[in-house]
Amino acid sequence: MRDKLKIVFFGTPEFATHILDGIVQSHHQVVGVVTVADKPAGRGRKLQESHVKQYAVGTGLRVLQPTNLKDENFIKELSGLEADLFVIVAFRMLPRVVWDMPEMGTFNLHASLLPQYRGAAPINWAVINQEKKSGVTTFFIDEKIDTGAMILQAECALEPMETAGSLYTKLMHLGRTLTLETIDLIAEGEASLTKQTNYDELKDAPKLTTENTKIDFSKPAQQVDAVVRGLNPFPIAKATLLDKNNILQVKIFETSIVNKPHNMIPGSIVVKNNEIMIACSDSFVLLEKLQLPNKKAMDAKSLLNGYSFSSDARFDLG
Structure with missing residues (x-):
């Protein structure tokens, strides 16, 4: 049993930064922060620091940025920090030589109710799959x-119009509290472990790709809307617009459901009263905010001020 633990934190995005700040504000000591190497980004290819690094540097924490987690120099430097515990939030898979190092172990905070949604994008898939x-x-x-x-574990409800962004914020705050509770339990020697049960139907949370972020308008409107919300604000749902001889990749940020039965082919476009409706298998989705290639994201009315769909324009079914 120890009152104050020496901790090394591993993480990259804002989600991880919020949890790191909670540990820094606690009575425990963060002796080091491990994050990704700076990467060139944008048109100027300027080196960009991770959100975690920016916070750590601003707070005066020691930062390690290995490109190879098995590198001897990194392992030596990490070992020299003499941490009691490693805490992982939104970081890549660690080799055993790293996670087996601290006396009190290495734990990870995952943004799902395990064993469901193991994988890289649990927040997005929970919304896409319309979890409660x-x-x-x-x-x-x-x-x-x-x-x-x-x-x-700690859980929260998903609202009917939940987006990946709103759920991200909920789980970020929930994760901060749970991480601190976990550290305290480990420090007190009172952590009770539960083996993950392999249910018959495990839902995965695979990495988001070009293929699995496409909208399939042959699905029910409710499912299409869930895909749009589950990919907002990142990486944004995509759809292929076939208009005359043009094939346009359209980003769709926001939709709403229009419960109106029809006998149209899914993907068909209805433009009326400055609104754009797309036929799904059962009803329609209303395009609230979208973006054509090389244009700004805008609402439907603004887009229609400068763009006209041809009579046979339609969205590909994905």
């Missing part, structure tokens, strides 16, 4: 991805 609840789980790292013994 989600949550966060802390678990000790083992050789596989997101399969270790669970320490704590």
Whole structure:
């Protein structure tokens, strides 16, 4: 049992930064922060620091940015920090030589109710699949991805119009609290572990790709709308517009459901009263905000002020 633990934190995005700040504000000591190497981004290819690094530098924390997690120099430097515990939030898979290093182990905070939604994008897939609840789980790292013994879980409800962005914020705050509770339990020697049960139907959370972020308008409108919300604000749902001889990749930011039966071919476009409706398998979705190639994102009315759909224009079914 120890009152104050020395911790090394591993993470990259804003989600991780919020949890890191919670640990910094606690009575525990962050002796080092591991994050990704700076990467060139944007038109100028200027080196961009991760959100976690920006916070860590501003807070005066020691930062390590290995390109190879098995590099001898990195392992030596990490070992020299003499941490009691490693905490992982939104970081890549660690080799055993790293996660097996600290005396009190290495735990990860995952943004789902494990064992459901193991993988890279649990927040997005929970919204896309229209789950009624989600949550966060802390678990000790083992050789596989997101399969270790669970320490704590906390859950929250998904609202009917939840987006990946709004759920991200909910779980970020929930994760901050759960991480601190987990650290305290480990410090007190009172962490109770639960083995993950392999249910018959496990839902995965694979990495988002060009293929699995396309809208399929042959699905029911409710499912199409869930895809749009589950990919907002990142990476944004895509759809292919076939208009005359043009094939345009359109980003769709926001939709709403119009419960109106029809006998149209899915993907058909109805423009009326400065509104754009797309036929789905059962009813329609109204395009609230979209973006054509090389244009700004705008609402339907603004887009129609400068763009006219041909009579046979339609969206590809994905």
